Amino acid sequence: MIQLATSSERGCPIQVIPGAPPGGKSIKIVAQILNEKDLSASNLRFIGQRFDLVLTMYPFKHVSDALRQENPDITILLFNNPYFAFGEKFWGSSDSPEIIAPDWILLDEDGEFIPYGGPTYEGINIDQSNIPLMDIRNKEWQKYFASQTQKHIIAGNMDGVFIDTMSEEIPPFALTKDNSFPAGYTASEWKQANYDLLNEIRTQLQGTGAALYYNGISNPPGLVGGAQNKGFIEITDGTAIEAFSIYLSIDSSEMAKRWYLEKSILQDMQAVTDLNKGLVVEVYGETDSLEHRIFALSSFLLLQNKNTYFYYTVRNEAGALKWRPEWYTDLGKPLGKYVRDGDILMREFENGQVYVNAGTDTAQIALKQTYEDSQGNPINKLTLQPLTGSLVVK
Numbered sequence: 001m002i003q004l005a006t007s008s009e010r011g012c013p014i015q016v017i018p019g020a021p022p023g024g025k026s027i028k029i030v031a032q033i034l035n036e037k038d039l040s041a042s043n044l045r046f047i048g049q050r051f052d053l054v055l056t057m058y059p060f061k062h063v064s065d066a067l068r069q070e071n072p073d074i075t076i077l078l079f080n081n082p083y084f085a086f087g088e089k090f091w092g093s094s095d096s097p098e099i100i101a102p103d104w105i106l107l108d109e110d111g112e113f114i115p116y117g118g119p120t121y122e123g124i125n126i127d128q129s130n131i132p133l134m135d136i137r138n139k140e141w142q143k144y145f146a147s148q149t150q151k152h153i154i155a156g157n158m159d160g161v162f163i164d165t166m167s168e169e170i171p172p173f174a175l176t177k178d179n180s181f182p183a184g185y186t187a188s189e190w191k192q193a194n195y196d197l198l199n200e201i202r203t204q205l206q207g208t209g210a211a212l213y214y215n216g217i218s219n220p221p222g223l224v225g226g227a228q229n230k231g232f233i234e235i236t237d238g239t240a241i242e243a244f245s246i247y248l249s250i251d252s253s254e255m256a257k258r259w260y261l262e263k264s265i266l267q268d269m270q271a272v273t274d275l276n277k278g279l280v281v282e283v284y285g286e287t288d289s290l291e292h293r294i295f296a297l298s299s300f301l302l303l304q305n306k307n308t309y310f311y312y313t314v315r316n317e318a319g320a321l322k323w324r325p326e327w328y329t330d331l332g333k334p335l336g337k338y339v340r341d342g343d344i345l346m347r348e349f350e351n352g353q354v355y356v357n358a359g360t361d362t363a364q365i366a367l368k369q370t371y372e373d374s375q376g377n378p379i380n381k382l383t384l385q386p387l388t389g390s391l392v393v394k
Contacts, residue, residue: 026331026349027301028052030280030311032319034079039063043321045070050323053280053309055079059156068157077162077213078153082145082197083174084116085132104141106133107183108176116173133174135182137193145197146204153210160211160237161201162280166194168229198235213278216240219268221248221259227268238278238307241268243296249286249315250296257295257387261358265299273303282311284318290326291388294374297326298389301354302338302347326374329391344384352393357384367392 031047033039033056044063047054048070056063057079067074085105106114113132134141149161165171170181170190181190202212216239217227233239243250243264250260260283272279283296293312300310310327313320332350339346343359352371357363365382371392373379382390 025328026333026351027297027304027327027329028306028309029327030055030282030309031321032056032079032311033058033063033321034319038321041066046323047321048074050327053077055162055280059152059158061155061157064157075160075211076156076158077160077211078149078156078158079162079164080149081164082136082141083133083165083171084128085134101140104134104138104144106135106174109180109183111183114174114176114182136197137185137189139196142197142200146200149201150204150208150210153205154208158210160205160213162213162215162240163198163201164215166198166214166216166229166232168194168231194232195235198232202235211237211278213238213240213280216242216280217268217272218242218244219259219263220244221256221263227271230271233272233275233277236277238280239272240280240282241272242282243284245282245284249284251285251287251289251292254387258358260296261299261356261387265303269300269303269308273305273308276305276307278307278309280309280311282313284313284315286315288314290374293324294326294391295356295387295389298354298356298391301331301391302345302356304334326391329374329393331391331393352391354389354391355382355384356389357386360386362386369394 029051030053031051033047033054036058039058044066048067051074052071053075054067055077059078064076067076108114115130116128116133136142152158153161168191170185170187174182176182181187198212198214205212214229214232214236217230217233218241219227221244229239241264243260244256248256250256264281269279269281281300285292285296296312297310300308304310312324313322329352331352331354335348335350337347338354343357343361344363344365345356345358347354353367355365363382363384365384367380367382370378370380371394374391379392382392384390
């Protein structure tokens with residue numbers, strides 16, 4: 001979940017729905033605060049009133065207090081990353097020197113540091129185009145990162161930590177220039193180092209009540225086998241599904257949409273909800289079209305429970321604070337699990353129903369009574385194109 005730009009940077013105002021009161025909704029929504037410009041009093045008030053889970057790089061007590069003043073039940077997680085040599089700057093201390101020991105840096109066989117070359121975090125005041133990566137196998141780095149995480153969670157009155165980009169397999173950005181493993185590393189050592197780091201954080205957080213989330217168990221299109229990083233869920237409190245991060249939009253092709261429904265939701269999300277763990281589902285779209293947003297949200301709602309949170313953004317606005325009208329839909333509590341009739345998946349809620357067409361043909365669905373669709377239009381039948389969804393309320 002690497003941020004490209006925020007709404008305030010891009011000149012996009014936060015979208016407020018006229019006449020719609022804060023709170024009272026049944027869909028839990030995620031906000032990200034990854035840029036200092038998003039810490040204004042008006043933004044914090046807006047976030048606290050409308051969002052349920054906040055991922056923030058800024059472990060400041062006054063930020064948490066402002067959010068909780070609007071919503072005492074809000075969950076606030078410290079957003080962080082153990083792979084990058086940001087030092088104290090990733091804990092919001094933008095004027096502090098980096099505290100990185102030389103032997104904590106990831107090196108190639110020639111003894112040169114391996115620079116990060118992927119998308120950048122916009123919120124950090126540092127040149128990230130040539131920043132060293134960390135050797136997560138180093139025990140001292142593991143202890144330092146874990147202890148700093150614990151310290152800032154407590155100081156910032158936060159509910160836990162969200163560790164970004166955790167991967168059992170070595171990511172492309174951590175390979176050398178000739179695509180080799182870092183010096184001394186094997187595939188098994190990289191995997192074990194990530195488990196050791198998560199266990200060290202888990203140890204440091206014992207007794208604090210703080211939750212440990214990681215990103216994520218995303219199953220990118222074309223992956224053979226089970227969900228990536230699924231083993232991490234056993235030692236953590238929650239995870240994330242990115243569909244499909246900033247690299248591919250779910251509306252880029254029929255294959256991507258089908259993968260999102262059948263793999264990301266019905267397989268990966270199901271695996272997490274079966275364990276009663278926390279889950280953030282982040283969906284990236286090429287466009288902000290209502291059809292694609294409703295399909296993504298309807299699919300999510302098939303498995304929604306009290307521990308699941310939703311987020312949709314346009315791919316080039318990752319992290320933007322933008323509210324979408326359908327998030328106010330008050331479906332009430334689910335009345336059971338989703339059911340499947342051929343290609344149609346449906347779930348009943350106290351105040352409405354959710355439908356998804358998983359097939360390749362257009363489906364006609366007669367409703368038992370008149371409902372309202374996501375735009376407030378009265379409706380007594382549905383026409384669902386392939387790989388589309390609908391939420392209807394009484």
